[in-house]
Amino acid sequence: NAGVTQTPKFQVLKTGQSMTLQCAQDMNHNSMYWYRQDPGMGLRLIYYSASEGTTDKGEVPNGYNVSRLNKREFSLRLESAAPSQTSVYFCASRRDSLNQPQHFGDGTRLSIL
Amino acid sequence: DQQVKQNSPSLSVQEGRISILNCDYTNSMFDYFLWYKKYPAEGPTFLISISSIKDKNEDGRFTVFLNKSAKHLSLHIVPSQPGDSAVYFCAAHADYKLSFGAGTTVTVRA
Numbered sequence: 001n002a003g004v005t006q007t008p009k010f011q012v013l014k015t016g017q018s019m020t021l022q023c024a025q026d027m028n029h030n031s032m033y034w035y036r037q038d039p040g041m042g043l044r045l046i047y048y049s050a051s052e053g054t055t056d057k058g059e060v061p062n063g064y065n066v067s068r069l070n071k072r073e074f075s076l077r078l079e080s081a082a083p084s085q086t087s088v089y090f091c092a093s094r095r096d097s098l099n100q101p102q103h104f105g106d107g108t109r110l111s112i113l
Numbered sequence: 114d115q116q117v118k119q120n121s122p123s124l125s126v127q128e129g130r131i132s133i134l135n136c137d138y139t140n141s142m143f144d145y146f147l148w149y150k151k152y153p154a155e156g157p158t159f160l161i162s163i164s165s166i167k168d169k170n171e172d173g174r175f176t177v178f179l180n181k182s183a184k185h186l187s188l189h190i191v192p193s194q195p196g197d198s199a200v201y202f203c204a205a206h207a208d209y210k211l212s213f214g215a216g217t218t219v220t221v222r223a
Binding site: 004042043058099105 | 117119122145147149154155156157158159162164202204206209210211212213214215216
């Protein structure tokens with residue numbers, strides 16, 4: 001019953017370093033999502049993948065890239081980390097049926113110095 | 114441009130009483146609304162939802178009301194319990210995507 005698994009849980013980077021956040025789901029969901037959550041704000045969509053082989057920009061995509069490696073895995077990459085990318089990152093997945101909720105992982109807390 | 118707004122950052126309620134959380138939205142294309150609950154250091158967990166064609170949905174202690182003309186939804190928790198202390202996010206769905214409010218922190222006092 002793993003659901004959505006994110007790795008790592010915590011990471012500290014220096015400005016300019018690169019990093020890939022991993023996400024995997026075992027629910028056979030087609031859609032996957034990456035969000036960031038900052039203090040006093042809701043979750044903001046970075047990128048999403050409606051199906052294997054497709055990715056689309058969300059509300060705040062600048063500075064990020066994504067890869068939908070297969071149906072299970074959806075990774076988020078920071079090519080050159082900036083302090084403004086310090087945040088908690090959440091991955092989610094969703095079954096593509098009417099009115100189905102997204103299911104979230106427990107997040108990656110990322111600090112960029 | 115924030116399409117989903119939760120104007121109350123916090124709510125304190127006594128155990129056993131009703132908690133009412135409010136949410137307003139601007140986009141008429143939203144077709145499905147959800148409430149998520151979040152504990153510290155965990156991801157949001159789905160609580161309850163409502164389709165845009167309904168005006169009420171109930172699940173145990175949790176009831177969500179939707180007023181489409183006012184573009185407003187609310188979550189009622191009755192009775193409130195200590196385990197309900199968490200951050201609650203309102204979310205609205207359109208075109209594969211969710212838009213979230215900023216959240217309301219609920220504290221249930223013994």
